[in-house]
Amino acid sequence: MAEDLVLDTAIRDWVLIPLSVVMVLIGILRYFVSKLMRSYQLPDAKVVKEGQVVIRARNLRAAANFIPLKSFRARRTYFSNEENGLLHVPKGQAQNAQAQMFSDPNMAMDMMKKNLSMIIPQTLTFAWVNFFFSGFVAAKIPFPLTQRFRSMLQNGIDLSTVDVSYVSSRSWYFLNLFGLRGLFSLILGEENATDDTQRMMQMSGFGFDPTRSLSAEKDSLDIVQHEWALPKFEQRAEAVLRRLVR
Amino acid sequence: MAGHEDSGASKKKTADSSNDLPTFNAENLQNNMKIIYYSRTFLSIIGGVIAGILGYTGLTGFVFYFLIMAITSLGLAAKAKFSIHSYFDCWNRLLLDGFLGGLLSYVLFWTFAYDIVHIF
Numbered sequence: 193m194a195e196d197l198v199l200d201t202a203i204r205d206w207v208l209i210p211l212s213v214v215m216v217l218i219g220i221l222r223y224f225v226s227k228l229m230r231s232y233q234l235p236d237a238k239v240v241k242e243g244q245v246v247i248r249a250r251n252l253r254a255a256a257n258f259i260p261l262k263s264f265r266a267r268r269t270y271f272s273n274e275e276n277g278l279l280h281v282p283k284g285q286a287q288n289a290q291a292q293m294f295s296d297p298n299m300a301m302d303m304m305k306k307n308l309s310m311i312i313p314q315t316l317t318f319a320w321v322n323f324f325f326s327g328f329v330a331a332k333i334p335f336p337l338t339q340r341f342r343s344m345l346q347n348g349i350d351l352s353t354v355d356v357s358y359v360s361s362r363s364w365y366f367l368n369l370f371g372l373r374g375l376f377s378l379i380l381g382e383e384n385a386t387d388d389t390q391r392m393m394q395m396s397g398f399g400f401d402p403t404r405s406l407s408a409e410k411d412s413l414d415i416v417q418h419e420w421a422l423p424k425f426e427q428r429a430e431a432v433l434r435r436l437v438r
Numbered sequence: 439m440a441g442h443e444d445s446g447a448s449k450k451k452t453a454d455s456s457n458d459l460p461t462f463n464a465e466n467l468q469n470n471m472k473i474i475y476y477s478r479t480f481l482s483i484i485g486g487v488i489a490g491i492l493g494y495t496g497l498t499g500f501v502f503y504f505l506i507m508a509i510t511s512l513g514l515a516a517k518a519k520f521s522i523h524s525y526f527d528c529w530n531r532l533l534l535d536g537f538l539g540g541l542l543s544y545v546l547f548w549t550f551a552y553d554i555v556h557i558f
Binding site: 197198199204208212331332333334335336364367368370371372373374375377378 | 475476479480482483489490494495496497499500539540542543544545546547548549550552553554557
């Protein structure tokens, strides 16, 4: 078995480089297409209100130590009071929102669009690679792998004595698929995947998120222990002002 | 109670005026984390190309990757003038965040450069 296969230069020119270039271009294309196709639905007023209440409660929790104990307690009662506290949701309403999310046609369409825009280019490129670039050794990966990876990496090559380091173009495609994510995050500003996850978060906010997060916020607000973090603030202010006056 | 007051006072002395030690400006922190991420990704790509050109194979290549990541951490720490606590909330973020994220990009560009140079 040959230790060092000599591979045709034409493979470099016509397989590796075009495949990488095509994948980069498809990634850029997908980014722009998803930007163009993004449709902004007008958010529901009630949902926005609930979201803002959650944000207020979270701010209160984060900055609890900078306000005196009494004012913190007053604010906390305002939020988590049993009768008319903002975060208290009666049990009956909790189920409704979840059912509503699944039957909302807009959201289903958006999720489908997002999934399609990810899956279709990948499928097409994979089929293209399989059709044109199968049956020969495409690249050599610089590190050795065990024999078990042979079937995964070398599926076009039917010689079992070839070193596992020599892989077919399908595995070059997969390597590109995972490795170019880092490159995309550099050249496209923010990564493709984070755009999609942001949209997913936006969509899930319409559904069961408000009611569940409201009770979660209420619980975590109840847990907070107040520790007054500015005990000597007057002295500190005095020191700063003296320094300024001097 | 006295211990808490003392620790509160000493924390304020070591912090500069832009952010007190107990609180962090979330936007700035996020910006700093993004900078770490971009630096690591970029250096892992460059490191991959270098490793491929130099012809590292197998374990040497992975050792080189960890070396590149260590150099990144060192460079970022030097840029922050070694006063980590006024830019990040803990050491671990600077040293370990995104450590393995660049591995795949590194391997891709390592394979690419190695093939182009050595198996041409």
